[in-house]
Amino acid sequence: MSLLDVSDLEAGYETGQILFGVDFEIEEGEAVGLLGRNGAGKTTTMRAIMGADLPRIIGGSIRYRDTELLETASYDRADLGISFVPEERQLFPRLTVAENIHIAASSADDPLPAEEMFDLFPELDAMRDRHAKNMSGGEQQMLAIARALVSNPELMLLDEPCEGLAPQIVERLEDVVARINEERGVTVLIVEQNVATAMSIADRHYILDEGRLVEEVTTDRLREDDELRQTHLGV
Amino acid sequence: MSAATLASTPDELPSVPWLIAGLALLAVVIVTLAVRPGLFISNLVGGLVYGMILMMIALGLSLILGLLGVVNFAHGALFMIGAYGAYQVVALFELPFWVALIAVPIGVGLIGVLMEVTVLRRLYGEDPLIGLLATFGIELMLEEATRAQWGGTPLSFDPPAVLRASVQVGFLEIATTRLFTAAVGAVVVVGLFLLMYRTDFGLSIRAGLQDQQMAEFLGIDIPKRFTIVFFLGTAIAGLSGVLRGAEVGMDLGMGMDFVILAFVVIVVGGLGSIFGSVVSALLIGVAVFVTPVMLRAVTTVTGLEWLYVSGIGGLMPFLVMIGVLLVRPRGLFGEEGLLE
Numbered sequence: 001m002s003l004l005d006v007s008d009l010e011a012g013y014e015t016g017q018i019l020f021g022v023d024f025e026i027e028e029g030e031a032v033g034l035l036g037r038n039g040a041g042k043t044t045t046m047r048a049i050m051g052a053d054l055p056r057i058i059g060g061s062i063r064y065r066d067t068e069l070l071e072t073a074s075y076d077r078a079d080l081g082i083s084f085v086p087e088e089r090q091l092f093p094r095l096t097v098a099e100n101i102h103i104a105a106s107s108a109d110d111p112l113p114a115e116e117m118f119d120l121f122p123e124l125d126a127m128r129d130r131h132a133k134n135m136s137g138g139e140q141q142m143l144a145i146a147r148a149l150v151s152n153p154e155l156m157l158l159d160e161p162c163e164g165l166a167p168q169i170v171e172r173l174e175d176v177v178a179r180i181n182e183e184r185g186v187t188v189l190i191v192e193q194n195v196a197t198a199m200s201i202a203d204r205h206y207i208l209d210e211g212r213l214v215e216e217v218t219t220d221r222l223r224e225d226d227e228l229r230q231t232h233l234g235v
Numbered sequence: 236m237s238a239a240t241l242a243s244t245p246d247e248l249p250s251v252p253w254l255i256a257g258l259a260l261l262a263v264v265i266v267t268l269a270v271r272p273g274l275f276i277s278n279l280v281g282g283l284v285y286g287m288i289l290m291m292i293a294l295g296l297s298l299i300l301g302l303l304g305v306v307n308f309a310h311g312a313l314f315m316i317g318a319y320g321a322y323q324v325v326a327l328f329e330l331p332f333w334v335a336l337i338a339v340p341i342g343v344g345l346i347g348v349l350m351e352v353t354v355l356r357r358l359y360g361e362d363p364l365i366g367l368l369a370t371f372g373i374e375l376m377l378e379e380a381t382r383a384q385w386g387g388t389p390l391s392f393d394p395p396a397v398l399r400a401s402v403q404v405g406f407l408e409i410a411t412t413r414l415f416t417a418a419v420g421a422v423v424v425v426g427l428f429l430l431m432y433r434t435d436f437g438l439s440i441r442a443g444l445q446d447q448q449m450a451e452f453l454g455i456d457i458p459k460r461f462t463i464v465f466f467l468g469t470a471i472a473g474l475s476g477v478l479r480g481a482e483v484g485m486d487l488g489m490g491m492d493f494v495i496l497a498f499v500v501i502v503v504g505g506l507g508s509i510f511g512s513v514v515s516a517l518l519i520g521v522a523v524f525v526t527p528v529m530l531r532a533v534t535t536v537t538g539l540e541w542l543y544v545s546g547i548g549g550l551m552p553f554l555v556m557i558g559v560l561l562v563r564p565r566g567l568f569g570e571e572g573l574l575e
Contacts, residue, residue: 073451074448077454078454090449092442092450094445103438103439103455106439107454147453151453
């Protein structure tokens, strides 16, 4: 049985339907990319998995192991072992670095020690008492990943973690996320506009186009098939 | 550039008008102390105690407004029910005041929870105006229910003997009810501070204030936290009602009077700041009580009778609010953009 099984998912906003029957599965321990152009429905899919207030779910199902997520409160999904690094990070701006990490740890059943997060990101160690709003974009992203990891999740969802960051930070984060997957065995689902980042982390990818799943490809094929990338991703 | 020039930025030195205003205030205080020392000090104490009551109501209101985004107009009615509840327990059930002090806030908190679960829960995320109208409706219902239960005439009950006494502090005699109110207020504010800033529960509330959705993504049961916060906020309103009832009695207008003043306290102190509400409530409490005495002293000394404005005390909260908002629209200690 797969870890996450999204089937025939339809969802949208007041302005209109975005997802028109999305199907995909993720096995335990995998790292999977969810790719597509702007507006293809990537973030909508992520938010549907996490149970955000919006999008509104129109139909379909999202199963996590034996649990139907669409019938589970958003705050109970975290307890199942799912953690989330949202687009724009959504740190608590007026909590300190240490508090941002502690709050995620304190609401988890079996958290990792906070110190492990500071070992992973020594930059954060030096700014434990700084408010999240006073950090650079790269530091904020590290904190967002640390906050998602400290709860010791089985599945980590990352929504464009490298957007707008300097190349050397991007490289660093790619390496950390790949290690979270390989060394800790955390299953990763990553949404990226930046195909290179997705390829460096994930082994296979689902491609969304206009709210429908159009391709399932391995990283090797994605790298080699210029036409595929051009058609669906525009790169 | 030397350190001295760096330090003398305009932010750090009071400007001339501020200096003049400060000196004028100081002069008036000195004049008042010279002319009517006893009245000044006793009104100062009275103002601080009144400020403590305002503070407790404002803290509950501010907590609910910050987390739930609901302007709970019914907060005043819950304060009033706290006072009438104490009357019920002490005068009608003839139970000790201390029973009322514990049981009434819990009862009022439960009424608050009932309100939250049945009405307000449906309004989160809606236009704040809808919450305001709904709670205004609840305020009116509770007020009429109070009239039906206890009648329209003002009531009072006898507090226990220990709270009817007074203690001598220097040349000043202070009623023990006032000291008790001040002490309970201090316990509430310290307790609330410790809860919010020293516990995981408080951390989760502060996180929820900043980004509710993300707090839920981390596994925090926000709806349950809302209910607990509502209980706390309204129970504190009930507690202040009991204290106010013991000091001056109760009437049907007290809820509306105090809820409006509590809003003023929040606006002046800055939404989201416990410290701001405390400072602002004490400031406003003192302004209400001390301004008339000061003006009276000034007219006595100068002979300018027109300087004395009768009823100036009741105007002070609004004058303070206008003054603060003109200078600092987010309030004294408000965090930028909390309600935006």
